[in-house]
Amino acid sequence: MSMELFRVEPDEKTILYVKDLKTWFPLRRSLSEILTGKPRKYVRAVDGISFKIQEGDVFGLAGESGCGKTTTGKTILRLVDPTAGVIGYRPRKQLLEQWRRMGYVPASIDKYGSIDIAKIPSKYLKPMRREMQMIFQDPYGSLNPRFTIYKILEEPLIIHKIGKTKKERYELVAKALEDVKLTPPEDFMFRYPHMLSGGQRQRVGIARALMLNPRFIVADEPVSMLDVSIRAEILELMMELKREYNLTYIFITHDLAVSRYITNKIAIMYLGKIVEMGNTRTVLENPLHPYTHALIKAIPDPDPSNRLRIREVPIKGEVPSAIFIPPGCRFHPRCVTLDEHPELKQYCTRREPPLIEVEKDHYVACWLYAKK
Amino acid sequence: MSEVLLDVRGLKTYFYTTKGIVKAVDNISFKLNKGEVLGIAGESGCGKSTTAYSIIRLVPPPGRIAGGEIYFEGRDILKLSPEAFRKSIRWKKISMVFQGAMNALNPVFTVGDQIAEVIMLHKGLTKREAYAIVYKMLQMVGIDPRRAHSYPHELSGGMKQRVMIAMALTLNPPLVIADEPTTALDVVVQAQIMNLLKRLQREHKTSIILITHDLSLIAEIADKVAIMYAGKIVEFGTSEHVYLNPMHPYTRGLLASIPRLHGDIKKLEWIPGVPPDLIKPPPGCRFHPRCKEKFEPCDKEEPPMVEVEPGHYVACWLYAKR
Numbered sequence: 001m002s003m004e005l006f007r008v009e010p011d012e013k014t015i016l017y018v019k020d021l022k023t024w025f026p027l028r029r030s031l032s033e034i035l036t037g038k039p040r041k042y043v044r045a046v047d048g049i050s051f052k053i054q055e056g057d058v059f060g061l062a063g064e065s066g067c068g069k070t071t072t073g074k075t076i077l078r079l080v081d082p083t084a085g086v087i088g089y090r091p092r093k094q095l096l097e098q099w100r101r102m103g104y105v106p107a108s109i110d111k112y113g114s115i116d117i118a119k120i121p122s123k124y125l126k127p128m129r130r131e132m133q134m135i136f137q138d139p140y141g142s143l144n145p146r147f148t149i150y151k152i153l154e155e156p157l158i159i160h161k162i163g164k165t166k167k168e169r170y171e172l173v174a175k176a177l178e179d180v181k182l183t184p185p186e187d188f189m190f191r192y193p194h195m196l197s198g199g200q201r202q203r204v205g206i207a208r209a210l211m212l213n214p215r216f217i218v219a220d221e222p223v224s225m226l227d228v229s230i231r232a233e234i235l236e237l238m239m240e241l242k243r244e245y246n247l248t249y250i251f252i253t254h255d256l257a258v259s260r261y262i263t264n265k266i267a268i269m270y271l272g273k274i275v276e277m278g279n280t281r282t283v284l285e286n287p288l289h290p291y292t293h294a295l296i297k298a299i300p301d302p303d304p305s306n307r308l309r310i311r312e313v314p315i316k317g318e319v320p321s322a323i324f325i326p327p328g329c330r331f332h333p334r335c336v337t338l339d340e341h342p343e344l345k346q347y348c349t350r351r352e353p354p355l356i357e358v359e360k361d362h363y364v365a366c367w368l369y370a371k372k
Numbered sequence: 373m374s375e376v377l378l379d380v381r382g383l384k385t386y387f388y389t390t391k392g393i394v395k396a397v398d399n400i401s402f403k404l405n406k407g408e409v410l411g412i413a414g415e416s417g418c419g420k421s422t423t424a425y426s427i428i429r430l431v432p433p434p435g436r437i438a439g440g441e442i443y444f445e446g447r448d449i450l451k452l453s454p455e456a457f458r459k460s461i462r463w464k465k466i467s468m469v470f471q472g473a474m475n476a477l478n479p480v481f482t483v484g485d486q487i488a489e490v491i492m493l494h495k496g497l498t499k500r501e502a503y504a505i506v507y508k509m510l511q512m513v514g515i516d517p518r519r520a521h522s523y524p525h526e527l528s529g530g531m532k533q534r535v536m537i538a539m540a541l542t543l544n545p546p547l548v549i550a551d552e553p554t555t556a557l558d559v560v561v562q563a564q565i566m567n568l569l570k571r572l573q574r575e576h577k578t579s580i581i582l583i584t585h586d587l588s589l590i591a592e593i594a595d596k597v598a599i600m601y602a603g604k605i606v607e608f609g610t611s612e613h614v615y616l617n618p619m620h621p622y623t624r625g626l627l628a629s630i631p632r633l634h635g636d637i638k639k640l641e642w643i644p645g646v647p648p649d650l651i652k653p654p655p656g657c658r659f660h661p662r663c664k665e666k667f668e669p670c671d672k673e674e675p676p677m678v679e680v681e682p683g684h685y686v687a688c689w690l691y692a693k694r
Binding site: 197258 | 409416558561567570571587589592595614632634646
């Protein structure tokens, strides 16, 4: 065991990394709180996380609702502004060129060509959208019901001034629909979202993300609202498009079984922190953190003998609020392992465990493994 | 022989829309014994929720039960007047845990008041007497009884779902219908809710109909499984039959599409195509346009339900004699 502290070290293959990223949402103070000078409280949705994503990765962010996985994805795209930390991204040449034309020069570019997109003023974010896109969770709510599929897909082209003539844009839209296997495209272009099934709508969502020819996509639970019987089809499509267009994905999910099929690396989040990270197979086959353990134990599998026994999930209580985060290890009030190791109590309840490398590329933040 | 609690015969529930008649449930029959758990699975729009709403007679308009009989404890509950059904069957004998506990509770009343209302209406007790039962029920589902005075927004999703379960069990009915009781809940909470249902089912010998699209969840609790497709039951049998020896190509497709946490990573299968429009379902077997194994009779004649082994029924031409 190397017991090395996890440090983000971007290299020439790194497309995106985050370092000590924090996204806090301020709460409104009541009048009496303002008058008595009480400090402002924050929802610490993302509370200091670091990871790096290599080109071609499908990086899974997993955890229960409220763990900060979606906020992380949105922060990386600057849909939400980070409170602190670095978001390193290696842009294409044409993006740098475009910024130069707009009169913006990134403050610093490291030796691998990464810039800190947390620092980009918001008026210069628009050209960045061509490279970084998002697929949303809800295929019912994320498509404008008053737009035809054609209009939904044409809009990004108009905004980014791609395709000079109407004909050119029509061809790009048709191509995108073919890419997501909504064929023949003429059949789908002039329908409205409500005329499509959930799976077809999610394909439109994927096509929309691909319209601008991005290289990095945040997919926020893209299959969780779909029937199990068609999830595999959408996942397969995403993998096919990834190969064809050299995409890199962040795949946000609460379903570890799904992540096993699509991600190659995974980070398990709990209350705004990464508690375990590594290659997906290693993490799921040899989970080290008590929380990862509990998550895996909780997943039902289609075995009829399960009905004869009670499913033991080694976890206590409920997720605490992200405003009042427990001191020390934030998982300690729910940790069953702590009950078995009372000698660790002095660490777990007082000091935050560091994220350390326990075996090659397998990191965990738990006092069970860390040097005290 | 165990006692038959519910016997659904040829149930048809249609929605009379301006575009035509949607045959959401089209001639389904099944039996449920006392103390048994039946899981009904299928894709969205297959009629599984409509089946549940038909049994408790809450089919929303323009839907109507168009035919068939539902025998509950030996009498046809579709023959009762709405008033008689409300007084003697709904909640007293058959209760329901609704989909999406988040929205099923009334936000302007405390959860205690909402459970107490059930008791006061059906048992004619005073509020004070009812509250004694409320505290007991909350304790039973693992909620601190003091929470009775909380409003729904003060509770987490899992706790709201427990309140819904407490409400469904208040009158100790012989049959509880749970319609997607854990969708929108996290896996840990889902496992806790399933354990709770399992425990209560054993303690009270309640029969449960569990409706979900998630076959893994049904395996957690169900003794019998019905697979529905486009308003029809295509396969019915014990859990062992359906999970270990699935016969219908649709059931096989559903099982192969479940991502698993253990074992080899095989390529996930899926069922191509989309479920049919129930206004104009395809002729013959409704699954034939998506079926890998379709052959000559499938698009002509509807396959009959055949018993392939004792207690295991399949509606597919692969097994039916012509």
